[in-house]
Amino acid sequence: MTKAPLGNLLFADAPMGAPPAPGLCPIRDVLSLVGQKWTLLILIALEAEPRRFSALQRAVGDISKRMLTQTLRDLERDGMISREVFPTKPPAVEYALTDLGRSALAPIAGLKDWANRHHGAIKAARTAFDGV
Amino acid sequence: MTKAPLGNLLFADAPMGAPPAPGLCPIRDVLSLVGQKWTLLILIALEAEPRRFSALQRAVGDISKRMLTQTLRDLERDGMISREVFPTKPPAVEYALTDLGRSALAPIAGLKDWANRHHGAIKAARTAFDGV
DNA sequence: GCTTGGCGGTCTACATACGAGACCATATCC
């Protein structure tokens, strides 16, 4: 019973026994998105209002175009944001949160709260550990 | 006012204007831990009871000793788990969740719930996107 | 005509993260 490796089920309700196929474990899937460096930042930047490519880059500040493009693609692929192209003279591209993307902000806020509450403890633990 | 790049504050309450120093942004810090491949798996494996090194490796299933060691070190450094060595003949080492580590399981559960609820939508969006 | 600058990206190069497996010292079992 407990013989099936955790890696296959990843504390989700996925079937056991199978090799760790992609898409098998919800949490793993979601984390591989959320865990990326810029994902959350972009979601937050879009929370208030839709933004265009360059506006996003300016808002985030230190992200390269390459990473911005890639992260936006990933988010779009997962249905978290929408991408709309306006055929203006210099073509404008606007990105906006979808309902799915907006719904993700709630659990993320929970994580953010935890982070803010316990960040001091983490930093203290780190200092103590490194000081040894 | 909105001139300070988001990257510096990372939607947390960190002071603005400074370069993105490590440890400045709680969320970034926490995510760099949680976003690692094995971190959550190990926290989950330790949720029920403390475990020894080899027991952890067997529980997770497909993790190498190298990654197990490294992830455990990181978790210990951040005060999420404790490490206790028993001077038995073949020395035994037991890992357990600290209070801090245990407190992190709550927000993680929130994320897990969201993942389970919306994983279908994400997979559908992915299929649609890839099918284009 | 020529340059300069913004827009929305792609392409190339490097650093880090990850994975597979050898190796170590000790001790027990057969």
Added chain:
DNA sequence: GGATATGGTCTCGTATGTAGACCGCCAAGC
């Protein structure tokens, strides 16, 4: 002596993440 188990470290090669230069298009300035 050989196999097994303990808790690791070390080296190597590969996958992935990240940054920075580059590109074609168009508009404005001169």
